[in-house]
Amino acid sequence: MKYVISLLVFLSLIFSTINGKINNVSESIISSTNNALELCFSLAGIMALWSGLMNIAEKSGLVKKINRLLMPVISFLFNDLPKGSKALPLISMNITANILGLANASTPIGISAMQQIDREVGDGKNATNSMIMLVVLNSASIQIIPTTIIALRARHGAANAAEVMPVIWIVSIVACFSAVFATKILNKRKKIEVK
Amino acid sequence: MKFTDFILPVIIVFIIVYGLLKKVDIFTSFIDGAKKGLKNAYEICPALIILLVSVGMIRSSGAIDFISQSLRSFAEALGFPAECIPLAILRPVSGSGSIALLEDVLINYGPDSLAGKTASILVASSETTFYVFAVYFASVKVKKTRHALASALIGDFVGVIATAVAIKLFF
Numbered sequence: 001m002k003y004v005i006s007l008l009v010f011l012s013l014i015f016s017t018i019n020g021k022i023n024n025v026s027e028s029i030i031s032s033t034n035n036a037l038e039l040c041f042s043l044a045g046i047m048a049l050w051s052g053l054m055n056i057a058e059k060s061g062l063v064k065k066i067n068r069l070l071m072p073v074i075s076f077l078f079n080d081l082p083k084g085s086k087a088l089p090l091i092s093m094n095i096t097a098n099i100l101g102l103a104n105a106s107t108p109i110g111i112s113a114m115q116q117i118d119r120e121v122g123d124g125k126n127a128t129n130s131m132i133m134l135v136v137l138n139s140a141s142i143q144i145i146p147t148t149i150i151a152l153r154a155r156h157g158a159a160n161a162a163e164v165m166p167v168i169w170i171v172s173i174v175a176c177f178s179a180v181f182a183t184k185i186l187n188k189r190k191k192i193e194v195k
Numbered sequence: 196m197k198f199t200d201f202i203l204p205v206i207i208v209f210i211i212v213y214g215l216l217k218k219v220d221i222f223t224s225f226i227d228g229a230k231k232g233l234k235n236a237y238e239i240c241p242a243l244i245i246l247l248v249s250v251g252m253i254r255s256s257g258a259i260d261f262i263s264q265s266l267r268s269f270a271e272a273l274g275f276p277a278e279c280i281p282l283a284i285l286r287p288v289s290g291s292g293s294i295a296l297l298e299d300v301l302i303n304y305g306p307d308s309l310a311g312k313t314a315s316i317l318v319a320s321s322e323t324t325f326y327v328f329a330v331y332f333a334s335v336k337v338k339k340t341r342h343a344l345a346s347a348l349i350g351d352f353v354g355v356i357a358t359a360v361a362i363k364l365f366f
Contacts, residue, residue: 004340008252011253012249012253012255012256015253015258015261016256018261019257019260019261021255021256029251029252031251032244032251033247033248036244039243039247040237043239043330044236047235048236049229051228051230051232053207053210053225055229056211056214056219056221059214061217062213100202102203107330108235111330111334114334115335118335118337124337125338126338127332127341127343131337132341132342132346135343136346136350138322139322139323139324139328139350139351140322140347143319149319152297152301152315153301156302156311158307159306161306164312164315164319167358167361167362168319171357171358172320178353180350182345182350183346
């Protein structure tokens with residue numbers, strides 16, 4: 001985490017000095033803090049809504065049902081979580097919401113999943129394999145109907161706005177699989193080092 | 196009315212009605228859960244501020260234009276439209292920024308041009324990696340993120356290559 005932040009901050013100072021864009025950077029520092037707070041604020045409402053709804057879904061047994069459906073895939077991808085882990089149903093719900101394109105629902109559920117993983121297997125220092133897998137799946141997720149892009153294309157007068165959809169599926173599936181594959185390989189490498 | 200507009204309300208109604216049928220006290224359960232949600236949002240705030248500031252700094256520093264310039268000949272050799280290089284690089288860094296760039300390409304080259312299609316595929320087939328990274332890791336107390344960013348960026352890179360290959364094959 002500290003290296004990511006240092007690298008970004010350092011590189012932006014170098015590049016903005018070369019490009020004469022240091023004033024843009026100063027402006028963006030102020031506006032980014034605003035954006036961060038706005039994001040927290042808008043996340044707060046939607047996180048409260050979904051955490052509340054998820055609590056209902058859990059008490060009614062709905063979570064368990066959905067979990068059973070996606071279990072085989074998820075227990076393979078998140079094999080460092082204990083059986084019956086409370087994070088697993090949250091992860092399946094997060095992935096389902098992503099596929100349906102419900103970003104508003106997937107982020108708050110994903111955050112709860114992250115915290116649940118931390119509680120169960122976290123060591124307080126290193127990201128666990130399952131945390132990394134969750135982040136990777138969310139940054140390379142597959143969406144069935146890319147609504148925003150199709151709407152944009154239609155607005156700019158595309159002959160067939162949805163024409164690109166099959167290619168989008170193929171590309172995102174390929175990207176998602178390679179990201180998962182990369183994660184699995186890098187997971188193993190770290191394990192060997194620890195031994 | 197679009198089909199996709201139904202998804203969210205239907206899910207909410209379904210969760211609530213299913214809870215009612217299973218005799219769950221839906222109001223109290225909701226309040227208990229929502230309290231946790233609010234607390235979480237409050238807790239991720241400080242980490243989000245420093246992460247979004249650093250991502251914002253790199254975005255406004257002109258680094259992306261610099262990298263695009265140096266990748267130009269490589270992209271042309273691949274048959275990848277040069278107009279889309281800045282978008283390919285900006286995509287993992289900024290969601291709203293890449294939508295703005297996509298609009299730009301759609302206006303200047305048209306949605307049915309090769310550049311327009313490539314740009315649409317690039318934006319739709321990927322997520323804002325740095326944003327996901329920031330929000331998710333802000334929520335847990337982790338000092339070392341290990342290979343999380345590397346793996347996610349490998350996915351983005353493969354996505355760009357796959358887009359280049361796909362537009363050659365299909366369009």
